[in-house]
Amino acid sequence: MSMQDMAKQARLAGIRLAAADSETKNKALQAVIDGLRANTARIIEANTHDMEGAEADGLAKPLLKRLKFDEPKIETVIAGIESLIGLDEPVGKVQSVTELDGGLELSRVACPIGVIGVIFESRPDALVQIGTLCLKSGNACLLKGGSEAAETNRVLADVLIEAGDKAGLPSGWLGLMETRQEVSQMLGLDEYIDLIIPRGSNEFVRHIMDNSRIPVMGHADGICHVYVDEGADIHMAVRIVEDSKCQYPAVCNAAETVLVHSKIADVFLSKMKDTLEARGVDLRGDDRTVELIGCKPASEQDWRTEYLDLVLAVKVVDSLDEAVEHINEYGSGHTDAIVTKEQQSAEKFMQRVDSADVLVNCSTRFADGYRFGLGAEVGISTSKLHARGPVGLDGLMTYKYRLIGNGHIVADYAEGRKKFTHRKLQ
Amino acid sequence: MSMQDMAKQARLAGIRLAAADSETKNKALQAVIDGLRANTARIIEANTHDMEGAEADGLAKPLLKRLKFDEPKIETVIAGIESLIGLDEPVGKVQSVTELDGGLELSRVACPIGVIGVIFESRPDALVQIGTLCLKSGNACLLKGGSEAAETNRVLADVLIEAGDKAGLPSGWLGLMETRQEVSQMLGLDEYIDLIIPRGSNEFVRHIMDNSRIPVMGHADGICHVYVDEGADIHMAVRIVEDSKCQYPAVCNAAETVLVHSKIADVFLSKMKDTLEARGVDLRGDDRTVELIGCKPASEQDWRTEYLDLVLAVKVVDSLDEAVEHINEYGSGHTDAIVTKEQQSAEKFMQRVDSADVLVNCSTRFADGYRFGLGAEVGISTSKLHARGPVGLDGLMTYKYRLIGNGHIVADYAEGRKKFTHRKLQ
Numbered sequence: 001m002s003m004q005d006m007a008k009q010a011r012l013a014g015i016r017l018a019a020a021d022s023e024t025k026n027k028a029l030q031a032v033i034d035g036l037r038a039n040t041a042r043i044i045e046a047n048t049h050d051m052e053g054a055e056a057d058g059l060a061k062p063l064l065k066r067l068k069f070d071e072p073k074i075e076t077v078i079a080g081i082e083s084l085i086g087l088d089e090p091v092g093k094v095q096s097v098t099e100l101d102g103g104l105e106l107s108r109v110a111c112p113i114g115v116i117g118v119i120f121e122s123r124p125d126a127l128v129q130i131g132t133l134c135l136k137s138g139n140a141c142l143l144k145g146g147s148e149a150a151e152t153n154r155v156l157a158d159v160l161i162e163a164g165d166k167a168g169l170p171s172g173w174l175g176l177m178e179t180r181q182e183v184s185q186m187l188g189l190d191e192y193i194d195l196i197i198p199r200g201s202n203e204f205v206r207h208i209m210d211n212s213r214i215p216v217m218g219h220a221d222g223i224c225h226v227y228v229d230e231g232a233d234i235h236m237a238v239r240i241v242e243d244s245k246c247q248y249p250a251v252c253n254a255a256e257t258v259l260v261h262s263k264i265a266d267v268f269l270s271k272m273k274d275t276l277e278a279r280g281v282d283l284r285g286d287d288r289t290v291e292l293i294g295c296k297p298a299s300e301q302d303w304r305t306e307y308l309d310l311v312l313a314v315k316v317v318d319s320l321d322e323a324v325e326h327i328n329e330y331g332s333g334h335t336d337a338i339v340t341k342e343q344q345s346a347e348k349f350m351q352r353v354d355s356a357d358v359l360v361n362c363s364t365r366f367a368d369g370y371r372f373g374l375g376a377e378v379g380i381s382t383s384k385l386h387a388r389g390p391v392g393l394d395g396l397m398t399y400k401y402r403l404i405g406n407g408h409i410v411a412d413y414a415e416g417r418k419k420f421t422h423r424k425l426q
Numbered sequence: 427m428s429m430q431d432m433a434k435q436a437r438l439a440g441i442r443l444a445a446a447d448s449e450t451k452n453k454a455l456q457a458v459i460d461g462l463r464a465n466t467a468r469i470i471e472a473n474t475h476d477m478e479g480a481e482a483d484g485l486a487k488p489l490l491k492r493l494k495f496d497e498p499k500i501e502t503v504i505a506g507i508e509s510l511i512g513l514d515e516p517v518g519k520v521q522s523v524t525e526l527d528g529g530l531e532l533s534r535v536a537c538p539i540g541v542i543g544v545i546f547e548s549r550p551d552a553l554v555q556i557g558t559l560c561l562k563s564g565n566a567c568l569l570k571g572g573s574e575a576a577e578t579n580r581v582l583a584d585v586l587i588e589a590g591d592k593a594g595l596p597s598g599w600l601g602l603m604e605t606r607q608e609v610s611q612m613l614g615l616d617e618y619i620d621l622i623i624p625r626g627s628n629e630f631v632r633h634i635m636d637n638s639r640i641p642v643m644g645h646a647d648g649i650c651h652v653y654v655d656e657g658a659d660i661h662m663a664v665r666i667v668e669d670s671k672c673q674y675p676a677v678c679n680a681a682e683t684v685l686v687h688s689k690i691a692d693v694f695l696s697k698m699k700d701t702l703e704a705r706g707v708d709l710r711g712d713d714r715t716v717e718l719i720g721c722k723p724a725s726e727q728d729w730r731t732e733y734l735d736l737v738l739a740v741k742v743v744d745s746l747d748e749a750v751e752h753i754n755e756y757g758s759g760h761t762d763a764i765v766t767k768e769q770q771s772a773e774k775f776m777q778r779v780d781s782a783d784v785l786v787n788c789s790t791r792f793a794d795g796y797r798f799g800l801g802a803e804v805g806i807s808t809s810k811l812h813a814r815g816p817v818g819l820d821g822l823m824t825y826k827y828r829l830i831g832n833g834h835i836v837a838d839y840a841e842g843r844k845k846f847t848h849r850k851l852q
Contacts, residue, residue, distance in 0.1 A: 015754065019777040098799045104788060106798055113810050114780065194810050209639070215811050236833040243835035328441065350828050351445040354540065362530060362831030371839070372532055372827065373524045373848035384539050384620050384824040385641050385812040398810040401798065402776050405788030407662040409669035413797070422799035 003185035007142060007192035009172030010115045014140035016170035018112045022089040024167055029085050029132055031163030033078050036128070039159055040074060046151040047124065054148045062250070069124040069152050077128045080376055084136050087375070090397055091138045097426035101418060104405040105425070110397045112138035114194040117186050117214070118378065121199055122146030127153050129376045130197075131160045131174055137396040142186060142193065144177035154178075187212035197379050197391075202306065217391065219382035221306050221332035222252025224364040227323040227349065228268055229340035230261040236361065237339040238271050241312075243363040244337065246279045250308050252380060253335050253357075253367040257303060257313040259323045262288070265316045269293045272314075281310045288316040303330040320345050324352045331355060333382045335367035335389075356382055356389035429611035433568065433618035435598030436541045440566035442596035444538045448515040450593055455511050455558055457589030459504050462554070465585055466500060472577040473550065480574045488676070495550040495578050503554045506802055510562050513801070516823050517564045523852035527844060530831040531851070536823045538564035540620040543612050543640070544804065547625055548572030553579050555802045556623075557586045557600055563822040568612060568619065570603035580604075613638035623805050623817075628732065643817065645808035647732050647758035648678025650790040653749040653775065654694055655766035656687040662787065663765040664697050667738075669789040670763065672705045676734050678806060679761050679783075679793040683729060683739040685749045688714070691742045695719045698740075707736045714742040729756040746771050750778045757781060759808045761793035761815075782808055782815035 001009075036043070047069040054067055093110040100106055116139045120126040127145050134141040145153040157176040164173055177183060186193060190213040197217050198208045205220045226244050228237040244255035260268050265288065273293045276283065283295035284302050295314070302313040303326070317323045320338075327336050337359035338349040350358040357367040367390065369377020374392030381387050387395030412418040427435075462469070473495040480493055519536040526532055542565050546552040553571050560567040571579040583602040590599055603609060612619060616639045623643050624634045631646045652670050654663040670681035686694050691714065699719045702709065709721035710728050721740070728739040729752070743749045746764075753762050763785035764775040776784040783793040793816065795803020800818030807813050813821030838844040 015778055015780060018780075019774075100792070100797065100799060104792075213635070215641070215809070217811075233833070239833060239835055243837050247836050247840065346830070348445075350826075352441055354441060354444075355826065357827045357829065360828075360830040362829060362834040363836050365836035366526070366530075366829055366831075366834070367827075371526065371836070371846065372829075373526060373846070373850075383641065385643075388824055389827045398814055400776075400781065401783045401793075401815045402786075403783065403788060403792055403798075404772070404786040405792075407659070407665060408788040408792070409665055410673050410789050410791035410797070411669050414673065420797065420799070424799075 003177070003182045004189065006172070006175040007115065007186065007189045010140040010142055010175050011192040013170040013172040014112065014114045017140055017173050018091065018114075018138045020138060020169065024169065025135060025138070026085050028135060028164050028167035028169050029081050031166045032128070032132060032160055033081050035159035035163045036074055036078055039155065040071060043074065043152065043155050043159075044070060046155045049151045050149050057148075059148060063122060063148075066121070066123045067146075067148055073125055077125050080129060081132050083375060084132055087136065087393065090136070090393055094426065095399055096424070099421055099423040099425055100403070101408065101421050104403070104408045106401060106403045108399050108401055110399050113396060113398050115140045115142065115192055116396065117142045117193050117196045119144045119183060119196070119198045119200065119208070120146070122148045124149045124152040124156055127156045128160070130378055131157070133376055133378060133393060133396060135164070135169070135173070137393055139396055140173045142175045142177060144183050150178060187214065190214045199379055217381050217383060217387060217395065218379045219252060219332065219334055221382075222254070222334045223257065223304065223306050223330065223332040224253055224255045224334055225257045225259060225327050225331055225336045226255050226364065227320075227327070227336070227338045228258065228260040228264065229320060229338055229342065229345050230263045231341050232264065232268070232339040233341065234264065234268050234271060237268055238275050240337065240339055240361070240363050241272055242275050242279065244365055245276065245281060245312050246310065247363065247365050249310050252306075253364050254308070255312070255337075255364050256305065256307055257315065257330070259315050259317050259326060261320075261323075262316050262318050265289070266292055269314070276312065279310065281312050283312055283314055285314040286316060289314045292316070306332070320348060324349065328352075328354050333384075334380065335359065335364045337362065337364050356380070429603070429608045430615065432598070432601040433541065433612065433615045436566040436568055436601050437618040439596040439598040440538065440540045443566055443599050444517065444540075444564045446564060446595065450595065451561060451564070452511045454561060454590050454593035454595050455507050457592045458554070458558060458586055459507050461585035461589045462500055462504055465581065466497060469500065469578065469581050470496060472581045475577045476575050483574075485574060489548060489574075492547070492549045493574055499551055503551050506555060507558050509801060510558055513562065513819065516562070516819055520852065521825055522850070525847055525849040525851055526829070527834065527847050530829070530834045532827060532829045534825050534827055536825050539822060539824050541566045541568065541618055542822065543568045543619050543622045545570045545609060545622070545624045545626065545634070546572070548574045550575045550578040550582055553582050554586070556804055557583070559802055559804060559819060559822060561590070561595075561599070563819055565822055566599045568601045568603060570609050576604060613640065616640045625805055643807050643809060643813060643821065644805045645678060645758065645760055647808075648680070648760045649683065649730065649732050649756065649758040650679055650681045650760055651683045651685060651753050651757055651762045652681050652790065653746075653753070653762070653764045654684065654686040654690065655746060655764055655768065655771050656689045657767050658690065658694070658765040659767065660690065660694050660697055663694055664701050666763065666765055666787070666789050667698055668701050668705065670791055671702065671707060671738050672736065673789065673791050675736050678732075679790050680734070681738070681763075681790050682731065682733055683741065683756070685741050685743050685752060687746075687749075688742050688744050691715070692718055695740070702738065705736070707738050709738055709740055711740040712742060715740045718742070732758070746774060750775065754778075754780050759810075760806065761785065761790045763788065763790050782806070
């Protein structure tokens, strides 16, 4: 099927899926669980092929680990679907009701966005998570996973599609893209697709943002900061910096820059240096940092770099204000933390730092849909419109206004024969 | 000042304005009211110059009427600001609170979007409405009004800026653009500007959308439909079509196409024809309509045209489904109405029509922020992301996540020493 036909079919299916009731959708989700169990052998066989291919291609070990999809991983995915079944029905939730006049009632009602295109990395579990989140939220979806996981994804998409068929979902609600060419074609199909969620490298996300009229939700950079305030608990600060940098350096919510108040820079930096160097972190400092701990000098480019590796830029600042200015200038609006004992400093930091997640006395690594208690996440958004920060089910919803009258016309109000009551009912 | 400097200043001011308390912002709004009263003579003088220029340029009468800004209009604007002062503070509203673990609390808090660029038509009252909405919502703004209103807008912007200065708002929170060149430059300043709201012709809005990386909120087309269902009250249907088409044809929520069920097409169309022709409406029908009432034939292009004039396209359909398909294919996702006696048809229409506003038994002309009871509106959005339909104060807000801990690190959870509680507190 051509990409255009797949998108057109998704659009038509999306309109029907939006009207599907809770029972039907939950039946489909249960059928996905049953299908995953019934097809476990087939899934693992496909995954074994993918793993063999990836090993032959010399894929790095951590990536191989993410690609692997075995029984324990299938069970984890099933647990996720079970909790999704248990969630409240998001479609049709009434957000507000206003009486505009006698017999003329306006309600704002949650509804799905429509058709969502998602491009994700080589974790096969991502396909199931994203597909089932879209199903629950009533959105049709077009999915493209990593090419290393092609065989696994094909089987998983089959399982989801079959489950949908069994439960009576409109056919075409889920489409699997398999080539880069299809992704390129998708970018031009703004007539059918309402939102693209790209997950991947900066360059890739930026490429998508620059080459489509379709709105994009996600983030290009994750340049996260930890600011250690004057009078911070040094031990806590070092632990938080260590966790923010080292707990999983390859991800967007890992810290890339530490800012420290000049009044405690001496003590803090020498302790931080010991801890981080023991973890193999390469430090790059501004002049004052270099003077204090003798690390490599940082260039202007360092403040704008998402290392995604055991590298950390360090800068000494003279005030909270200077830290906030640095973050708002060089950061990516993703996640930034302050370590402080002062309530007022914490408040000022949270108000002034213009980022999706502003954290006090904890690690930047907490910024994630699962840890935030949103259930599975479809991504983290650094846009300020629609959804911001980790995006769960909520971010896949929009609303429409329903106005029900009984022959009401505007001329009556414009010409003074009738008046609006504008009474909030809910 | 260069456009770049103006935008940079707005960005810095926005961060401070976001932290301004209710009292300061309401004091500024009161100072705007005082300023409008104190400067009434100056405002009217400037507006008289604008009116003279516009008349000399041969501006059409309805546009001259919109350009005029006299004492009654100033009082209307003041009444709007008074109601704005009375509204709840939107910034800092806590949307949810979750305990992630003991001592680790996450809250989602409403905050301003940042810097908003608004381009609007020649009504000077729009400048005051939009400027004060931005102020109340804590957003810095860059405003460009119609060139015909240049002198009036300059005085009004002065009044708003002076009021802000008096109340202690950060300087640069409001910037006035005066040339098209500045607007063009603004489109490239995505580093400083978070959102553009363009109001104006389709071509203009489309131009903005295609030439900026900054998100755009608004709509290009308003191709609104009225569908008259089988068994509808004919009298009611004719009245609703008349109002939807004729009450103010030059605006986006006026109807452009009527669809009618074949079972009542004969009776309905002949009555509609009499009523609309008496109002000077030019009808263009599909084959069946032409056969029934002998109007001009409609071309494929008619279904996609926003006439903004006393012209109406008419089509006979054989089912509600066909009507819904036509609307989803040719409509603009703005506002569409059904006239029906059947609850089930109404429900199906509201669910399946993929538009911001779906209406039952009332005129499309109701789709507007004031009539919907949202207070002033900054525009009507046909996007499905962020705000949809008429956009009031709500649509100028985003949120951020605040996470407050006490030295919490992710390694403790990843390595099983601690577990998340994920307890909803609010």
